[in-house]
Amino acid sequence: MTPRKSPPALRRHKPSKQGVVTLNGRDHYLGYWPDGQKKAPSDLQAAYDALVAEWLANGRRPTVEAPPPLTIAELILQFWERYATVYYRHTDGTPTSEQENYKLSLRPLRKLFGKLPAAEFSPLKLKAVRQTLIAADVSRGVINQRIGRVKRLFKWAVAEELVGEPVHRALMAVEGLKAGRSEARETDRVEPVPDEHVDAVLPFLPTALSAMVRVQRLTGMRPGEAAQMRGRDLDTTGEVWVYKPARHKTTWRGKERVVLLGPKCREVLRPFLKPDPDAYLFSPWDAREELFATKRAARKTKVQPSQICRRKAKPQRKPAAFYTRHTYASAVARACVKAGVAHWHPNQLRHSRATEVRGAFGLEAAQVVLGHARANVTEVYAERNLTLAARVAAETG
Template sequence: MTAVQTIKSFVPKLRFHKATRQAYAVFNGKAVYFGRSDDPQSSQKYHQFVAEWITSGNTPHALPDEITVAELIAQFWIYAQSYYVHADGSHTNEPTNIRLAMRPLNMVYGHTKVKDFGPRALMTVRQKMIEQGICRSSVNKRINRIRLMFKWGVANELVPGNIFPALQAVAGLRRGRSPAKETDPVRPVPQEHIDVIQPYVSKQVWALIQLQLLTAARSGELVIMRPCDIDMSGKIWIYKPYHHKTQHHGHDRNIYIGPRGQEILRPFLFRPADSYCFSPQESIANMRLERAKNRKTPKKYGNLPGTNIKLDPKRQAGKHYTPTGLGHSVLKGIKRAFRPKGMSDEEFKTWKPPQHWHPHQLRHNAATFLRKEFGLETARVILGHRSAAITEVYAELDQQKAMEAVVRVG
């Protein structure tokens, strides 16, 4: 199969069935008949079926009374894979979120006909999520994604029209009024818990931590930074990520980098303009060079540098960090920094230190500082929010000012 073949060559051809003198075509291994071959409407029905078949992702169109929940999930997944993409063609995080939401649904109701799936079934799936230990806010989000799938199914005539309105009657879980566990609000990280991990993380990870504190950017925006995305013509550099969280809403995202951030970033700019500034591959290469430099065994003994590297490892270092990968690197640094004396290696693998924090909290650090020093509106612009109400979620209130005011009031 060559790249020059067109989509037309993949469309099943219209055939003639001699015994019944009907026009038919084979879609996904199943023959579909369109009436007598001498009837002009048979050709029209064929082209209509082909158009619907292509629109549904080359899957056969099933009647709402016949399709199961598992089949609906499969067709919605094909749609999600093609719809939730960045401008460069890479997938957003939404397909992963959809997959997590559909797992308990498929487990409990995969073989159920969609026409028989109602509010009680949706509440049963929700209870399954609660039993799995998923927090209340995540349960609500996953239930909304299930409802979104049924809404999509109604629009594509895969689900009866009365199903989606019925599912909307299931209210979301309220704080303190459901058995689902609650998570603590995201708080800023104490500065001493940040500084202590510097010797235990790579230069790339430490630079990302510092930049996040100085720019209030999301970790997902910084890990994809490239020199070509940074305007260095002014005193303040302006970084425009090639994709970001609100890009699909048509919003622009400008990240401002001041003198201190520029000094941190400058060593990572000496590379091709379209390559990533912070590369795990470079981090691993630097680690190996450092280990070779500090090697105690003479080079004429033992392994020569590079000879014990796996040629085909199961996991390859990527071209740039991901938010999840950055979080893992930070956690490793925290565990090494706070490891109690005498802890065995087996205990260390599963140990979670009480000083644990994740990179997303650094955005809260920056937001709280910006609000305290420059006000809510400035913090909103720098964080890239469209509404100050969102900024208030990130920026902690200055409780000290409130207490000072009460002292003055008496």
């Protein structure tokens, strides 16, 4: 069958009142065609002539339209679906905290430059994102972490050939904010918490949380490690118990974390051991039941029939299986207010233990207790004991 010599005609599409031409089975709508006008408007005819001329010049084949440039919002979506949700998760499939960190880091980028082509993102635009974080009173260290995640977004995009390598190389030229040399808020150095402040807070915490504080103070565990203790993770056969957290900060590196529990720690833990090895020792559910029991015991008036059981069969909010580091820290903060002591954070207990062990047994012992691979990391946690230096100065200086 010989192909037709004349190009397809321009015709009027009644429902949409537009001029249309069909090329290679695809309809091309070219603009408005008023009612009652038999001849196409001049601008419509010009659009038709240009389209057909291009089609004929291409050998009556459809012209390949260049895809629209990838926007930053689209890049973030691809990064999230193809990488972040796959890579940043625990071995059991649950997301790590880094997923939430990326949400917080990429949100201002999407808000400011979501519609911008990703290939046009530049160092000055990255600094504009950073400035919004400074204006939001985010601390300098956190700002540097979040900007680093934005850079890693573009590093991934380069590896996937979504943007050119010069884009990422240019962003790497933006240095992190230096201490005391920017408008960003500086945070105080994390110091060990005085034992008297810890003891003052314990009566104002639920029994489970009070025990968790004592265990963390005795072992130097991270808050998350203490909160997620289970019977399955404990070896109670020896004189010194062994705790191997199923999850910890360096799980993704394939490293094993071992925490040794001495006699004081064992006595704290014994009342919380449960028949179910998968049950968490320090349970928010148990804390809630303890609160209800305390309120019932303190009640002075008679319980009315309508008040006997007000619990919902299917409540919308239920206690979690274990405390997170955020709920743990919030409970300690409330207890500090009730106790009338300066606010302290659970991670300071780790610093307290490190300083205590370093003073008594040396830096290497503190390194082993904290589970650090390098001693220089331990020095961040363990304050130097200047007693010996003071004695040297007094006797020889």
